[in-house]
Amino acid sequence: MKKPDVKVVLLGDMNVGKTSLLHRYMERKFKDTVSTVGGAFYLKQWGPYNISIWDTAGREQFHGLGSMYCRGAAAIILTYDVTSWQSLGELEERFLSLTDTANHDCIYALVGNKVDLTDAKAQLSQDSDGLSEDRSTAAAGDEEERTELQAAPASPVSLSGSVLRKQVTLEDAVALYGRIMRYKGLDETSKLPADKMCFETSAKTGYNVDALFETLFDLVLPSILRKRNEDKESPTVDLEEVGNKRSRSSCC
Ligand SMILES: Nc1nc2c(ncn2[C@@H]2O[C@H](COP(=O)(O)OP(=O)(O)OP(=O)(O)O)[C@@H](O)[C@H]2O)c(=O)[nH]1
Numbered sequence: 070m071k072k073p074d075v076k077v078v079l080l081g082d083m084n085v086g087k088t089s090l091l092h093r094y095m096e097r098k099f100k101d102t103v104s105t106v107g108g109a110f111y112l113k114q115w116g117p118y119n120i121s122i123w124d125t126a127g128r129e130q131f132h133g134l135g136s137m138y139c140r141g142a143a144a145i146i147l148t149y150d151v152t153s154w155q156s157l158g159e160l161e162e163r164f165l166s167l168t169d170t171a172n173h174d175c176i177y178a179l180v181g182n183k184v185d186l187t188d189a190k191a192q193l194s195q196d197s198d199g200l201s202e203d204r205s206t207a208a209a210g211d212e213e214e215r216t217e218l219q220a221a222p223a224s225p226v227s228l229s230g231s232v233l234r235k236q237v238t239l240e241d242a243v244a245l246y247g248r249i250m251r252y253k254g255l256d257e258t259s260k261l262p263a264d265k266m267c268f269e270t271s272a273k274t275g276y277n278v279d280a281l282f283e284t285l286f287d288l289v290l291p292s293i294l295r296k297r298n299e300d301k302e303s304p305t306v307d308l309e310e311v312g313n314k315r316s317r318s319s320c321c
């Protein structure tokens with residue numbers, strides 16, 4: 070398996086949609102999920118680099134594992150659900166301290182998911198690969214219908230016919246981002262701007278999902294280059310390879 074150059078970690082309360090965001094980005098699908106146990110990762114090739122993206126469990130019982138997953142992370146995606154004020158509060162109360170084990174130059178993004186439930190603009194969004202799951206299903210085999218859907222003005226009613234009240238606004242997220250930067254001891258000059266690092270996404274329609282991951286990947290490139298340089302300066306010894314060489318030489 071390819072060795073990851075850098076690690077990106079998704080953190081956040083259960084049910085906010087961490088696994089769904091990863092499925093949407095990596096598999097271009099919105100599919101049924103079960104609550105994550107422990108953690109799992111995908112390996113993403115980004116140009117010549119390999120990035121591991123870690124999905125973690127939001128359930129309280131797995132809380133103890135969080136700081137282990139964050140160890141050495143170059144970027145952390147703090148995820149909440151825009152329809153749940155509590156999920157934003159949990160980031161500050163329960164998850165922020167887990168990030169203490171991340172790299173000192175770790176990048177933080179705040180992500181409000183499920184915005185398709187509250188905002189018309191996210192309901193008919195297009196995945197960058199083509200139609201989002203819901204739309205492609207709705208328009209399958211009917212080019213005219215698809216054209217009509219794309220041209221339709223944003224409607225305030227969701228595909229399921231209901232709109233939920235947004236409990237967390239982007240301004241709330243920006244305020245939390247400021248507190249996170251203060252917690253990390255970063256001042257105005259060294260922190261990335263909040264408007265660049267606070268996202269609203271929908272794993273369901275694909276809204277803003279590519280933008281989230283790709284913005285982060287571009288931002289972690291300096292970390293990758295630094296790590297590659299460090300590895301060059303102090304190369305590690307592959308014990309398995311040494312063992313193989315020894316056994317080869319002893320039998321001849
Ligand atoms: N409407 C809508 N529902 C979503 C979205 N993302 C996830 N969901 C739903 O929210 C529920 C939880 O999603 P998961 O991706 O499993 O959440 P999670 O954060 O991984 O949860 P844990 O693994 O328990 O920490 C599922 O029923 C998803 O279908 C979204 O963008 N919009």
Ligand SMILES: [Mg+2]
Nearest residue numbers: 087088104105
């Ligand atoms: Mg999950």
